[in-house]
Amino acid sequence: MDIRTLCLGVLTMGDATGYEIKKTFEDRLDLIFHASFGSIYPALNKLTDENLVSCREMSQEKRPDKKVYSITAAGRYRFLEEIMKKPAGDRFRSEYLATMMFSHLLPASTISQLIDERIADRTEKIASMLEDCPDRSPNSEQFMCGYGVAVYQAEIDYLNENRHLLEADALIGQRAAE
């Protein structure tokens, strides 16, 4: 499954421009699947070439022109083929956790600050998820929203209960450095 496939998926939910697809990735899918402009625009061009989406250009007043994409019947079929495949394993990259892994090399104050910031960030993300995801949404979106909240809340709880492990390490490092 690549970004082309995910663009098809977003388009099954309704027509959209490349910009709007990026917004959807940012707002609702970043927890699931990260994608940048540099991959979305080329993906849409290729999908258009393959007749999996159609594109109509619209000129706008007071806004740049835009290209609105619609998924075609062939596109829907292709998307179904793709999501029938066994999903590959998750791929995760967190510079934050990588930093924490080496907390014993950093000053205690830096570690504490990073943890505070993380908790604040996760708290914010939970709030915006709960706001954007009311009862009206389809079940799958509610599920995803709840999933995000559950995981982020687990992270917050864990940080609050175990931050002393890292803060102790950092203190030791600091003393050794003195």
Place this chain on the structure above:
Amino acid sequence: MDIRTLCLGVLTMGDATGYEIKKTFEDRLDLIFHASFGSIYPALNKLTDENLVSCREMSQEKRPDKKVYSITAAGRYRFLEEIMKKPAGDRFRSEYLATMMFSHLLPASTISQLIDERIADRTEKIASMLEDCPDRSPNSEQFMCGYGVAVYQAEIDYLNENRHLLEADALIGQRAAE
């Protein structure tokens, strides 16, 4: 922070071959930072060119020759510089969750099976984490291990409590298709 930096990080914990570094990523860092052979070997070559690591070749009986890498003083300094920087945001990609997002397009049996498999996988991962991460480990490793267990357990709990949301969607999709 790139894979070169993380290789330096792994080498602060002791000398290792490229293969062993890959193992470390798989066994203990996959939750944190994904990396493949295709990026690790070139990373080590470049680090060697920059004198951030040194390399000694060792011929072995009954095993292929290997190259053991050690971090240099310059490497340690560079690594510290890198982890002092503000960490970039997490980058996540889960084909599994992407599939779940469109569960209403799939047969109910497929969804149920995927959820069962996910729970089994997470349960296994927790078990192996608890096994590999006893008290002897330094605080930061215990912290990471606990973090993984907490997040995976939250996922399992959430799936058990909310799988009906997706399974209901899939049933509806199935009826509509009939």
Place this chain on the structure above:
DNA sequence: TCCGTTATATATCAAATCGATATATGATAG
């Protein structure tokens, strides 16, 4: 008023990274 930032919108490109493949040997399991 002027200036910086944010939002809308598309496009491109070097650099980073993935994942598959190739090569070689020994051990272990079925």
Place this chain on the structure above:
DNA sequence: CTATCATATATCGATTTGATATATAACGGA
């Protein structure tokens, strides 16, 4: 006897990132 797994390194096409460029309008603060 054969298949698979573990050790070990290397390469390469394809994918993806993240930064940058371009253009216009709105909005708020100094």
